[in-house]
Structures are given as structure tokens and as C-alpha cells.
Amino acid sequence: MSISVSISHQIGKFALDADFSIEEPGITALFGPSGSGKTTIINIIAGLTRPRRGRVQLGDRVLFDHARNINLAIRKRRVGYVFQDARLFPHMSVHDNLYYGAKRNRLKLPASDQQDIIEMLGIHKLLHRQPNNLSGGEKQRVALGRALLANPDVLLLDEPLSALDQARKEEILPYFESLRDQRKLPILYVSHAIDEVARLADQMVVIDNGKTLANGSVFDMLGRTDLAPLAGQFDTGTVLPARVASRDPKAQVSFLDCAGQRIVVPYLGHAINTPVRLHIRARDVMIARTPPAGISANNVIPVTITRMAGSNNDTLDISLAFGHDLDAIHTGPTSDRPSIHARITSWSANRLNLGLHQKVFAVIKSVTVNGHLREQ
Amino acid sequence: MITLTPAEIDALLLSLRISGVAVACALPLAVLTATALALGRFPGRFILDACVHLPLILPPVVMGYLLLIGFGTRAPLGAWLYETFDIRFVFSWTGAALASAIVSFPFQVRAIRLSLENVNHGLYQAAESLGAGPIDRFFSLTLPLAWPGIIAGAITAFAASLGEFGAIITFVSNIPGETRTLPLAIYTAIQTPGGELAAARLAALSIGLAFTGLLLSELAMRRIRKRNAS
Numbered sequence: 048m049s050i051s052v053s054i055s056h057q058i059g060k061f062a063l064d065a066d067f068s069i070e071e072p073g074i075t076a077l078f079g080p081s082g083s084g085k086t087t088i089i090n091i092i093a094g095l096t097r098p099r100r101g102r103v104q105l106g107d108r109v110l111f112d113h114a115r116n117i118n119l120a121i122r123k124r125r126v127g128y129v130f131q132d133a134r135l136f137p138h139m140s141v142h143d144n145l146y147y148g149a150k151r152n153r154l155k156l157p158a159s160d161q162q163d164i165i166e167m168l169g170i171h172k173l174l175h176r177q178p179n180n181l182s183g184g185e186k187q188r189v190a191l192g193r194a195l196l197a198n199p200d201v202l203l204l205d206e207p208l209s210a211l212d213q214a215r216k217e218e219i220l221p222y223f224e225s226l227r228d229q230r231k232l233p234i235l236y237v238s239h240a241i242d243e244v245a246r247l248a249d250q251m252v253v254i255d256n257g258k259t260l261a262n263g264s265v266f267d268m269l270g271r272t273d274l275a276p277l278a279g280q281f282d283t284g285t286v287l288p289a290r291v292a293s294r295d296p297k298a299q300v301s302f303l304d305c306a307g308q309r310i311v312v313p314y315l316g317h318a319i320n321t322p323v324r325l326h327i328r329a330r331d332v333m334i335a336r337t338p339p340a341g342i343s344a345n346n347v348i349p350v351t352i353t354r355m356a357g358s359n360n361d362t363l364d365i366s367l368a369f370g371h372d373l374d375a376i377h378t379g380p381t382s383d384r385p386s387i388h389a390r391i392t393s394w395s396a397n398r399l400n401l402g403l404h405q406k407v408f409a410v411i412k413s414v415t416v417n418g419h420l421r422e423q
Numbered sequence: 424m425i426t427l428t429p430a431e432i433d434a435l436l437l438s439l440r441i442s443g444v445a446v447a448c449a450l451p452l453a454v455l456t457a458t459a460l461a462l463g464r465f466p467g468r469f470i471l472d473a474c475v476h477l478p479l480i481l482p483p484v485v486m487g488y489l490l491l492i493g494f495g496t497r498a499p500l501g502a503w504l505y506e507t508f509d510i511r512f513v514f515s516w517t518g519a520a521l522a523s524a525i526v527s528f529p530f531q532v533r534a535i536r537l538s539l540e541n542v543n544h545g546l547y548q549a550a551e552s553l554g555a556g557p558i559d560r561f562f563s564l565t566l567p568l569a570w571p572g573i574i575a576g577a578i579t580a581f582a583a584s585l586g587e588f589g590a591i592i593t594f595v596s597n598i599p600g601e602t603r604t605l606p607l608a609i610y611t612a613i614q615t616p617g618g619e620l621a622a623a624r625l626a627a628l629s630i631g632l633a634f635t636g637l638l639l640s641e642l643a644m645r646r647i648r649k650r651n652a653s
Contacts, residue, residue, distance in 0.1 A: 095548055121551040134549040138567045147563075148553030197553050 048072070048200050048233050054091055054101030054111075063087055063098075063257040069250060074227050074234045076244040076265070079254035085237040088254070089203040092235070093128050094121035105200055125154075127194030127202040131209055133186040135178035141189050142174040148197025156198045167229065168192045168222055184215035188222060195226075202234040208243060216243075223247055245269060245286045245326040246417065283364065284328035285387045291321045300345075300413070306385045308369055311345035312416045329364060331415035332389035335408040336399055346411040352403055353386060355396070363396050365389045371406045387411075427628075433600050434608040435628060441516055441604060442584040445523035446577050449531060453580075454573060457535035458565065479529045487593025490522055494594075518595035519602045523584035530583050531576040538572020539565065575643040582636035585629070605629050 051068035063084040069075045077085045090096040092103055094110065097118060103111040105126075110119045127148075135144050145165065149155060156164075165171050168188045178186060187207050194202060208216045220243070227234065227247065238244050244251060245265065252262040261268060269286045289305035299314040305325060317323060338347050350367035357363055368386040387409060401407070427435070459465070460472055478486055494501040494512045504510045512518035542565070550560050566573075588606040595602040597611060609625045612618035 093552055095552075121548070122554045122556060124552075126552060128549065128552040130545060130549065132545065134543070134545045136546060136550070136564065147550070147555075151554035151559070193553065 048106045049104075050092070050201055050233055050235070051102075051104045052088065052092060054088075054098040054103060056087065056091065056096070056098040056101075058087070061257055065091075065254070065257075065259050067252045067259050067262045069233055069235075071250065072231045072233050073249035074223070074236050074247050075250040075252060076248035077235055077237045077252050077254060078241070078244050078248075078268075079239065081239055083254045084257040085239075085254055086205050089128070089205060089235055089237055092124075092201070093126045093203055094119065094124050108200075122151075125152075125198075125200045127197055127199030129187070129190050129194050129202070129204045129207050131206050133178075133183075133190040135181075135186055135189055135193075137178055139178075140174065141170065141176050141178065141181070144178065144189055145170075145174070145192050145196055148193060152197050154198055156196065161196055164192055164195045167225055182215070183211050184218045187211065187219055191222070191226075199232070202232055204234065204236045206237050206239070208238075208240070220246065241269075241284070242326070242417070245284065246324070283330075283388060283390060284326055287325045287327065287385050287387070289323055289325050291315065291317050291319055291323060293319060306369055308348055310348075310411075310416070311413050313413055326417040327387050327411060328415065329388040329390035331411060332367070332387060333410040334365065334367075334389050334391060334395075334399065334401065335410055338408050339410060342410065343412070344410045345413045346409075346416075348409045348411070350387070350407060350409045352401060352405045352407060355401070355403060357393065361393055362390055363393050365391065365396070365401070367407070367409050373404075425624075430599070430608070431625065431628065434603055434605050434625065437516065437600070437602075438585055438604040438632075441519045441523055442527075442581050444517075444520040445527060445584045446531070446581045448520070449524040449528050449580070450573070450577055453528060453531035453576065454535055454566075454569075457532045457539055457569075457576075458561070460532070461536045461539035462565075475532050476529050478526045483526060483587065483589025484593050486526060487522060487590040490518070490525070490590065490594040494518065494521070512595070514595055514598060514602065516595075516601050519591045519604065522590040522594045523587050526587050526590050527580035527584040531580040534576030534579055535569055535572050538569045538575075541572075542568045571643050571646040575640050578636055578640040578643060582633055582640070585632055585636070605632075 049068060049070045053066045054063070055065075056063040061084070065084070065088050077088060079085050087096055091098050092105075092110070098111065098113070100113045101111070102109070102113065105124070108119075109115070109117050110124050111117060136147065139147070149161065168191060170185070170188050170192055173181065173185060173189065178189070181189065191207070208219060211219065224247065227249075236244075236248060248265045250262065251265045251268040253260045253268060261271070266286050266288060269284065287305050289303040289310065292302045292304040292309065294301040294314065296314060301312050301315045301317070303310045303312055303323065303325065310325065312325075315323065333344070335347070348369065349371045350369055351371060351373045352365055353368045354366035355363055366386050366388055368384040370384060373384065389409060456471070456475060460468065460475070491513070492498055494504070496502055496505050496511060496513055501512065504512075510517070512521055546564055546568075547560055550564055555563060585604075586606060587604075588610070591602060591604060592607060592610075597603055597607045603611065605625055605628065609622050609629070612622035612625060615621075
């Protein structure tokens with residue numbers, strides 16, 4: 048099921064011009080700072096907001112077309128919407144909430160699929176409870192189940208984790224991961240948290256100030272330094288595909304292979320050869336002129352400096368391509384070598400006398416690497 | 424144990440019947456009006472709002488007078504109802520019920536409207552995205568969520584119509600066993616020489632009824648608050 052959105056809308060002085068399409072199933076993150084228009088875009092897809100102009104298509108169904116005066120009713124759009132605040136019906140049990148949409152839909156999921164969803168979300172023990180007595184995380188899981196049981200053509204998630212604390216987020220994230228891996232359903236995930244996006248999303252649409260700046264795979268988008276300022280001062284980073292090479296449950300570490308480079312991370316449950324996704328934040332990467340000895344950091348990676356840019360007066364964002372065998376000619380942005388970013392102070396760059404094409408070592412502490420994620 | 428006299432029982436039962444019929448007949452209309460005022464956006468909403476509240480600010484005697492003008496057997500509407508449906512309001516307990524219904528209508532609408540406006544509008548969006556149409560949403564969300572408000576409104580209206588005096592005595596007079604409700608019976612007792620004790624007994628009965636009504640309405644309101652706290 049593909050989605051294509053090409054709309055323009057005006058709210059007061061705020062102009063929204065969104066233009067993107069998604070061909071693949073899986074999670075597409077609508078990423079951007081607060082107030083950039085992300086939620087308005089999914090409200091337009093759901094039909095909650097009517098845009099001034101444009102067109103929204105879901106598969107072969109036109110949901111909205113200003114030129115042809117088509118504006119499909121919300122209830123006929125077959126979109127599953129999970130709101131920031133869950134919006135469970137307070138007078139119904141969890142069971143009745145879950146089946147509210149399913150009962151009203153002609154294209155029902157088979158009962159076995161419905162059971163699978165309820166079990167995948169771990170809410171089968173909550174069925175007879177009232178929403179008032181659920182925790183925030185449980186509410187969001189029920190809201191997600193309610194949307195899924197209605198058998199939608201697309202799932203819209205509006206910052207479903209933003210109202211939860213870190214512990215509750217960690218409780219829910221695995222459900223989103225299994226959702227992404229098990230159901231062939233396009234999912235639009237609104238978020239301004241780069242960690243969530245790096246962990247969950249396959250595709251990414253970057254939005255700023257009402258405009259869609261770029262869209263593509265998460266790996267490409269997060270590696271683009273021109274978009275980095277949007278990720279926030281402290282969360283700029285890189286997402287790299289890797290796979291589990293070996294693991295040592297006794298020592299509680301796993302060894303990942305990332306383009307031939309061994310990377311040590313805290314122990315992951317995943318089996319050997321499972322593809323995973325590494326999220327390395329720029330502020331967690333150190334640069335050394337020589338391989339440091341007697342250091343606790345487990346990962347010392349030979350890299351070559353391919354780009355140096357000041358993110359502001361006192362810090363530098365440095366792009367580092369894997370390997371020392373790169374010729375100066377091949378170190379342009381087109382290089383297909385995986386590269387990571389380091390954010391260091393300008394003072395430290397001067398002290399080390401760092402320059403373009405220099406061969407250095409990236410030092411990364413294992414505990415700063417998020418490697419939880421399985422890819423499809 | 425204090426036993427009630429037949430006349431007192433008559434007045435009590437008549438009061439309960441008139442108020443009960445008044446509230447029951449007005450309730451569906453009150454729900455509709457409250458829904459329109461709380462959720463509807465239409466021209467003339469302000470005028471409807473004002474009309475609903477009119478009985479609250481008009482003197483009850485004026486209400487009774489207007490009813491007499493409109494529903495008297497010689498008035499066009501009253502004559503038509505009498506000739507076509509054999510419905511007569513004047514000097515009959517049904518007329519007292521009509522007067523009570525109109526006078527207590529604003530109380531019902533206000534309570535129901537309040538509970539409707541308390542419903543998180545986002546719930547309707549959620550229901551709509553799950554495939555529920557407007558009528559479906561009304562019965563699956565609006566009504567059950569407003570239920571405590573409907574109960575509270577009905578109880579308040581019931582209590583208010585138990586106390587109605589001016590509109591009833593003006594419209595349908597003071598006929599024992601037909602239109603002599605508790606307040607009218609108290610009034611009659613006071614007008615009668617040596618009727619002080621009878622008046623006191625009836626007054627005590629009214630006070631007991633009022634307290635019961637207030638208690639029930641408070642319980643219903645607590646349920647609303649508890650639910651809306653979610």
C-alpha cells in the first residue's frame with residue numbers, strides 16, 4: 048500500500064507545504080522539531096484537517112483531491128490513528144475499546160489475526176479492565192490494538208511515546224518493533240525524538256517549518272550533516288547497518304560486524320547473523336591521533352576525516368569514513384564507505400591539529416551505542 | 424409512627440405523578456436540545472439557548488398565564504388539541520404536568536449540556552477514525568458518557584417541578600385530587616382557619632422529598648466527577 052501526499056495548508060501565518068510519497072511497508076518517521084507541522088500532516092491524511100489545496104492518495108483510493116472536489120469522510124478512509132493521549136473510551140472495558148473499530152468495519156481481520164495482535168501487544172490480561180485503571184504504557188498499547196483491529200490500510204502514530212517516561216517507553220518500543228517486523232502495513236510515525244526514529248524507522252521524511260526538506264532511508268537521512276541541526280544540539284548521530292558476528296553471554300558482550308569493522312556492544316539477545324542497527328551519537332565519539340592504550344573504551348576504529356564543519360563557534364562536526372586506506376580522491380561525500388560523525392570542541396581539534404583527509408582513530412564506548420534493533 | 428391522612432397521600436401521590444410525567448416527557452426533548460446546544464453549530468443557536476432559559480427568568484405566574492392563553496379550550500391550539508385528540512390541559516393534572524415540564528426544562532438541559540461539554544472532543548475523532556458515523560457516535564459515546572448528567576438533570580428537574588406553584592395554580596387552578604399538589608395543598612391549609620398543623624405536616628413532607636432529591640442528585644454528580652477525572 049503506497050501513500051502519496053501533496054498538499055498545502057494555511058493555519059494563521061503558518062504555511063504547510065508537504066510533498067512526499069511512501070512506497071514501502073514499514074515505519075516512516077515524520078521527523079522535525081515541535082511546531083514544524085508533522086501532526087497537521089497526519090491529521091490531513093486522517094481527514095481531521097482539510098487542507099486548502101492538494102491531493103492525498105492511499106493505494107488506489109483518493110482520500111482527498113481539491114481539484115476534483117473529493118474529500119472522503121474520516122470513517123471511510125480506513126486509517127488507524129493512535130493519538131498522543133490514547134483517547135480510550137472511558138465508559139468501555141478494554142475489550143470493548145479494542146473491538147470498537149472491528150465491529151464497525153466490513154473488511155474484518157480473521158479472528159486468529161485479532162488474537163495475534165492482542166497477544167503481540169501483551170494486553171490479553173487487561174481485557175476486562177477499565178481504561179481508568181491502566182498505566183500510560185498500557186493505555187497506549189490498547190489504543191494501538193484498537194487501531195490495528197479495525198484493519199486499517201495505514202497506521203498513523205502521533206508521538207505515541209511522548210507522554211510516557213523513559214521506563215514506559217522502553218516497555219512499548221519492542222511492541223512497535225514487532226509490529227514493524229510482523230505486519231505488512233505502512234506506518235507513519237510522528238516524532239521529534241531522534242533516538243526513537245533511529246531505532247524504529249525505515250524511511251524518514253524530514254520536516255521543518257512546514258516544508259518537507261528531504262525523504263529517504265533512515266541511514267541516508269541521519270548521515271546527512273546538512274539536516275543534522277534539526278536533530279538537536281546533542282542528538283546528532285549516525286545510524287549504521289550491522290550484523291551480529293558473535294556473542295559472549297558470560298562476558299555480557301556482543302560483537303557486531305559493521306562493514307568489516309568489529310564493534311563491541313553490550314550483550315544483545317539476537318542470534319548470530321541477525322541484522323541490527325547501530326545508532327552512534329556524534330557527541331559520544333572521541334578522536335585520537337594514535338591508537339590509545341590503557342583505555343576502557345572497547346572500540347578503536349581506524350577512520351579518515353572526510354569533512355569538517357563548525358556547528359557553531361565552539362564545536363566542530365567531523366565526518367569520519369571507516370578505514371585508513373582511502374585516497375584523498377575517494378573521500379568526497381559520494382564515498383560508499385560507512386562513516387560516522389564526531390562532535391568535538393574546536394579547541395580540541397586545534398590541539399590535535401586535525402585536518403581534512405587525516406588518518407585518525409574514532410574511539411567509541413560500548414555503552415553509548417544503541418544496537419537493539421533488528422532490521423527487516 | 425406518623426400516618427398520613429388520605430388528603431395528604433392524595434397530594435403526595437399527585438405531586439409525584441405530575442413531576443414524574445413532566446420529567447419523563449421532557450427528558451428526550453431535553454437531551455436533544457442539550458446535544459444541539461453543546462455540540463451543534465447552527466444559526467439561531469443563541470435564540471434556542473435564550474428560549475430554553477426563559478422559564479428560569481419569567482415569573483411563574485406569567486408562564487401560567489401564557490399557557491392559559493395558548494392551551495385554553497378556547498385558544499386556537501388548545502381547541503385544536505381538544506377537538507382532534509381529546510387532550511384537555513386546563514383544570515386537569517396533565518396541564519399541571521405540562522406547566523411543570525416547561526418550568527423545569529432549563530434544569531434538565533443545563534445539567535445534560537454540562538456533561539456533554541465535559542466529554543473530550545478527541546474521543547469523537549477517535550470513534551470517527553474507527554468507522555463510527557454520527558448517529559452511531561451519539562448512541563455509543565454521547566449518551567453513555569452524558570448518562571450521569573442526564574440522571575442528575577432529571578432529578579433536579581423532578582425536585583424543581585415538585586415545588587412548582589405559580590404556573591400550576593394560574594393555569595390549572597387548585598382542584599383537590601386533580602391539580603392540588605403539595606405546594607398548593609400547603610397554600611390551601613394556610614388559607615384555612617386552624618390549618619396550621621396540616622400546613623406544617625405538608626411542609627415537613629416537602630422538606631423530606633427535597634432532601635431526598637438533593638441527595639440523589641449529589642450522588643449522580645459525584646459519579647460524573649469520578650468519571651471525568653480519567
